[in-house]
Amino acid sequence: MKRWFNKKGQEVMGMSFGFIFSILLIVFFIAIAFIVIKQFLHTGDCARVGIFVEKFKSDVQKSWNSQIDSHVFIGILPSGIDYVCFADLSIPFKGEFSDFEDELGLYEGKEANLYLYPTGKSCELPYHTIPHLDIENIIARKNPHCISVIDGKVSLLVSKELNDRLVRIAAG
Numbered sequence: 001m002k003r004w005f006n007k008k009g010q011e012v013m014g015m016s017f018g019f020i021f022s023i024l025l026i027v028f029f030i031a032i033a034f035i036v037i038k039q040f041l042h043t044g045d046c047a048r049v050g051i052f053v054e055k056f057k058s059d060v061q062k063s064w065n066s067q068i069d070s071h072v073f074i075g076i077l078p079s080g081i082d083y084v085c086f087a088d089l090s091i092p093f094k095g096e097f098s099d100f101e102d103e104l105g106l107y108e109g110k111e112a113n114l115y116l117y118p119t120g121k122s123c124e125l126p127y128h129t130i131p132h133l134d135i136e137n138i139i140a141r142k143n144p145h146c147i148s149v150i151d152g153k154v155s156l157l158v159s160k161e162l163n164d165r166l167v168r169i170a171a172g
Helices: 008-065 098-107
Strands: 069-076 083-086 114-117 145-148 153-160 168-171
Touching (some): 008 069, 008 153, 145 168
């Protein structure tokens, strides 16, 4: 009877089940770790969008408060964003970026003048209102007026002349 309980096949089977269960647990923990790291990196990208907008608002406010100003603002954005666009969606699209209408047109009616394109990569923060921008002057030739983001950086020329009421933006 003692021999029946000590079979080699049972030992191997018992060890295999424990071994397979351990491997499954390790795979499960590694998968969870990758999901957490990916979510953490996504949160960092969303923070970059928020920081960019707040710094840009502050920079425009500073220029608006001065009598005369001209400088380049360099902003950092997530790598998925290709353009920073200034637009008035209540008037027709024109210029080289008029094909953005399908995606940006969804936000018509929102009180915004700055849009991040493509909107899907902007962490559900695709449009923003930047006070004191001379949006009429910025979009005089192109609506939307888009500036390329290169390697996660965008250069914006922020300027205000002596008799200007509002701040102008151009590619820096």
